[in-house]
Amino acid sequence: MDTYLLKKTDLPRWVELIQKSNDVFAPSRVQGEVFFSPISFPPDLDLLTGTATLPYLPPKDFVFPQAEELFSFSQQGEEVKLEVPKISGRGTVLLGIRSCDITGIGWMDKFYQENFKDFYYTRRRENLTFISIACNQPVKNCFCVCCEGGPFLDPEHDEFDIQLVDLKENYLVESKSEKGKKLIALAPELFLKSAPSVKEIRDQLEEKSRQSFLTEPTSYMSFAIRRITENSVPPEVWTELGERCFDDGGCTFVCPCCSCFGVGYLSEGGKGCHYRFWDSCDYSGFTREVSGHNPRGEKGERFKRRFYHKLSYQYIKRDGRIGCVGCGRCITACPGEVGMPAVVERIRNSKAQRNYQSGKPEESLG
């Protein structure tokens, strides 16, 4: 890994150079709410500090858009022609993304590129480079520290390109991947040698950040993982949590690790398209079959499903980590106050109960 110092006042110059061959997005204020938007000049530097800034929506739509055309079709004589939409060949750079959101994209990378490479996901992902900012100071709903989602991104992380650490006047710049090195090579004169002592300051900042998380919403994830894996959460707890769910799908849309999609079909005058769009396991229609039969018609069952996917050991084994990065967006989005930490806490306060029909779960914790 290479480390440098970058003067904060030099950041806009660097961004301008990056923009020549890339579209640069950064957290920006849009009518009072923060979103990843095309970077403005001068950039909102106060959103690019060590204090955690989490746009309302995670950056997953850069790789998995809320709606995306799979192909269009047109009737040409006897034949039907299919066409896959092209995407821009320019790179996309996310500046000011936080460790939790990169961890979320890492989760998506694994999921959408296991067994086969998802065409639509992979072509967007290949164009994407991160310039993340380590969080010296978590904010109200942050609990990444419970989910290995932050507050600093471990340079061993596969998705690590460039990480900035806020040192007041300067950023400490950590660069690892080839993609990251290319961005630094655009303006090598801006990247100053960092003294070895800076490493110590960086580690102190990380430790201080870890210690400044609030007791709520930080959560005993391991406890919930065990209970869900064993299927020993009493069914009435799922029913009770399900009753607090508004079926709005908000938690799934703001979750950096929610990857489910539906497919829609449009047709008019022999032309049209098939497209995929974010879907939600919160919705009762998610599993409803054409016969009307619905294996997860009960809210509690859907709730159980969502958390089984996020926290069971069976999925941890499959996906390499839990399906939560601790960004806290579900806390913000949920009108029923059953975001991840509240659910984990409710499970912790419940008595274990064995629920299997017969035999033991396929994968035990051992």
Next chain:
Amino acid sequence: MENIYLPNFARIKNIQTETYDTKTFEVEFVDPTVRETFRFKSGQFLEVSVPGVGESPFGVASNPNRPESFSFTVRAVGSLTRALHKLTVGDTLGVRGPFGNNFPFEEVKGKNILFVAGGIGLCPLRSLIEPMIDARTAFGDFQILYGARTPADMVYKDRLEEWEKMPDIRFVRTVDVGDANWTGNVGVITTIFPKANIVVENTVCFVCGPPIMIRFVILELLGLGFAPENIISTLERYMKCGVGKCGHCAIGQKYVCFDGPVFSYKEMTKLPEKVV
């Protein structure tokens, strides 16, 4: 990079009307390369689409030993299936796949085979019955029990008559409700179990049909002494992508489209949700 979401077009060679609401489509790929290289295994399914209307999974209903053209059976219940029913011979439709795991074949050689099918549950089983008939001597006792609501609800009627005449197949059928011409068994499928002389020892049973039928058949089979791992069925779930990504068909950590649709009863009991 391969795009698994793009269908290939297949042309309809033949349409067989099975019942008042069910048709079987025999199709072959338009692209000669795809047609010649296409292979599938018993129990796998296809994602069949009509551009702009929809796409749904259908189990292949034909013999995998003859992959150059293949068939699937469609009951008209929703917008896609109704659109498929409007197609005629020579029309094209989109096909992706084959997807999913498959029924054991080599693994069950030397064993007795029992099929229990209800209604259009016979369709995916047919993709296994036919190659087993091709290799009939590789298996022991071979019995098919088939039940439908009424005689009119039976699929593959011509083929059923042939099975009935084959000397080395024990084929029994029943209907829930008969009609004026029906002289055979009347009663739900489990009512023919006592008189069917089912061989339990060294037998693998394949069960497909509506969920309620599967539940009662499995109870009956367990009562007869079948081990859970020797009862093999398929699960059905609403699904979109067919390749384990859209999330709709997930049960526990299994994706019905990718890890299934074939599961033994033993595997089903280990899922964290009740499925049968």
